[in-house]
Amino acid sequence: MNTQMAYLLGMIVGNGEVQRGANETTIVIEIPHKKLETEFQKDVGIYVKASITDIRAIIEPLVGTGLKFSQSANVSDVSFTKPNEDYLMREIMRYIGNATTHVNMRISEEVFSFTKDERIEFIRGFADVTGYIRRSNYFFKEPQYRVYFEIPQNWELVIDFCNLLKSVDIPVQNIDWGHPNMRDGNLKKYNEGKPDFWKKEHQVKVWALEFEPVGFGVIHKxxxxxxxxxxHEVFIEKEGDKQKRLNALHRYYWELVGRKKEKPSHPGENDPFIPEEIRGKHFDSWQDIAKDLGYNEES
Structure with missing residues (x-):
């Protein structure tokens, strides 16, 4: 293992697709960009093209072949094709198993045995294709900014990613689960005749200050x-007692004490969309879901 391979694996698991042929396999990695401009009124597409230069410098020596790049208004694709028996392709398939897209991929247990630098590169690759940092991503009020990682309805991947962050000592500030008790906790949408409104992607949220040691490879991010x-740091300095406030950010949910707001039961709690181990259970907090699925103090 090396940092380049770890970065590539992170990108594939985060937002990759495997197109398996009889003799060759193509891997396509999507780099989404929801907005046409960055927060600083600069063209996202130009930034992503510039970032691809850096990504190529990391991946092409490893892949040993030219990367293909295509771009539309909301997404950029990076892809490469290798023979099925190629050593790199066999290694990639070993790490991702029989998964074909990020919807059914997991982070291999072997990744947790990587060196810290390799785990950080895996996270950076994952972040480049799933992470967002925008002015609107604040907690209650500005400038308490967070990074959002959007993960499709792949519950296990959320837990894997949170535990990988934990392995490099980065706490998760919040998980906005695609669960009826979280996304429609007061049954507002259900009562409006939208019973499946809650079936959205999961969002893992991390303080921007906490994610700085890892960061992104994509330039505009x-x-x-x-x-x-x-x-956020300037705001903390103005408030005084900087170190105490920074320490307060660096906390895992099991280190915090808070009151949970009770939520009404939702008919969707029994939906087959929900993993069997928590299906039929009622949850008043994101922390309880995380604990039951495996992101907790013991994980």
Missing amino acids: QEALDYFAHE
Whole structure:
């Protein structure tokens, strides 16, 4: 293992697709960009093209072949094709098993045995294709900014990613689960005749300041992270007792004491969309779901 391979694996698990042929396999990695401009009124597409230069410098020596790049308004694709028997392709398939897309991929247990630098590179690759940092991503009020990682209805991947963050000592501030008790906790949408409204992607949220040691490889995301993390740090300095406030950010949910707001039962709690181990259970907090699924103090 090396850091380049770890970064590539992170990208594939985060937002990759495996197109398996009889003799060759193509891997396509999506780099989504929801907005046409960055927070600083600069063209996202141009930034992503510039980032691809850096990504190529990391991946192409490893892949040993040219990466293909295509771009539309909301997404950029990076892809490469290798023979099925190629050593790199066999290694990639070993790490991701029989998964074909990020919807059914897991983070291999072997990744947790990587060196810390390799785990950080895996997280950075994962973040480049799932992470967002925007002015609107604040907690209650600005400038308490967070990074959002959007993961499709792949419950196990959320837990894997949270535990990998934990392995490099980065706490998760919040998980907005695609669960009826979280996304429609007061049954508002259900009562409006939208019973499946809650079936959305999961969002893992991390303080921008806490994610700074890892960061992004995609340029416009890293610039935004630097800016918003700095804004939060300046705010903390003005409030006084900086170290105490920074320490307060660096906490895992099981280290916090807080009151849970009771939520009404939701008919969707029994939906087959929900993993069997928590299906039929009622939850008043995201922490309880995380604990039951395996992101907890013991994990």
